[in-house]
Amino acid sequence: MLENLLRGKRGLVVGIANDHSIAAGCATALHAAGAELAVTYANDRSKPYVExxxxxxxxxxxxxxxxxxxxxxxxxxxxxxxxxxxxxFVVHSIAYCPKDDLHGPVSHCSRKGFAQAMDISVHSLIRMTRLAVPLMQNGGSILTMSYYGAEKVVDNYNIMGPVKSALEGTVRYLAAELGPKQIRVNAISPGPLQTRAGSGIAHFDDLLEAARERAPEHTLVSIEDVGNMAVGLVSDLSDKVTGNTSYVDGGYHIRG
Structure with missing residues (x-):
């Protein structure tokens, strides 16, 4: 269905941990749509899983x-x-918080842990954007991954909620700043997914089941669902879409 939609486009995908990660779903869909990709891995330990x-x-x-x-x-x-x-285009799909800070209450988050979470999860997008802009002389698209916990309080998401709020705010400001260069900046907000990153959240299985029950479609999303949204957002079909957070969650976010 998406074949050839991105033919002739070249992009960077950052944040693949293994073949079950959101970034892997994006890379697979982008490639299937015809894009040529550059891929990164975090370190020698992760390389065999990303390769x-x-x-x-x-x-x-x-x-x-x-x-x-x-x-x-x-x-x-x-x-x-x-x-x-x-x-x-660039797909930025990285986030991190030290375990003790992630699992503790927000009021107990350490200064060091908060700074590290913000640096890896948010400021890395700013730095990546700064380096990408000179290569996007004919316009481009920058994507990052958020979560509903940026907007509403989600049990056990803890300090990553404020971090993702900062990420979504950064997306809006970058979109406004880069719009005159025809560079679009957007966030995708997937529903809970069974990924290595997600499994680091306390009581994650309960979060998955609650999401399944709460979503109008009563199903969980897949990395393929997120990848399809990524294809649409980096394609020319979305050339007037910027500064948005696009939900891929089966309607989970509309429940009060």
């Missing part, structure tokens, strides 16, 4: 990127510039 996805999508660039390591992000974008000379 099968990079191979599946025939990524000509497969590079290390730990956003906490100075210089690595610049190296990735330099490689893209050398290989392609330009870039059409």
């Amino acid at each position: 099968p996805v990079a191979t599946k999508v025939s990524a000509p660039l497969f590079l290390p990127l730990d956003v906490e390591k100075d210089g690595q992000m610049e190296t990735v974008f330099k490689a893209i510039e050398t290989e392609w000379g330009s870039l059409d």
Whole structure:
């Protein structure tokens, strides 16, 4: 259905942890739609889990990127510039919070843990955008991943709620700033998914079951569902869509 929609476009996908992660679903759908992809992995430990996805999508660039390591992000974008000379889209799908801070109440979150969560989950998007803009001379699209906990209080989501709120605010400001360059910035807000990142949340199985019950469709979303939304948002079909948070949650977010 989406075949050839992105033919001729080139993009960077950051945040694949394994073939079950949201970013892997996005990469697979983007590739199926005809896009050429650069893919990153966080470190040598994660590389064997990411490499099968990079191979599946025939990524000509497969590079290390730990956003906490100075210089690595610049190296990735330099490689893209050398290989392609330009870039059409970026998918940013990374978030992190130290376990003790994630599992504790917001009022107990440490300064160090909060700063690290904001740096990896939010400021990395700002840095990535700054490096992507010079390669998007003909416009482009930047996507990141949020969650309903940015808007409403979700049990056990804790400090990641305020972090995702900051992420969505950043999306709006970047969209306003980059609109004159025809660069669109959007967030996707998937419903709860059985991913490695999600499993780090306390009582995550209860969250999944509650989401299934609460969503009007009474089903959970898949990484393929999120990938299809990513294809639509980076395609020319969405060239007037920017600054949005697009929900892919079976209607979960409309329940009061």
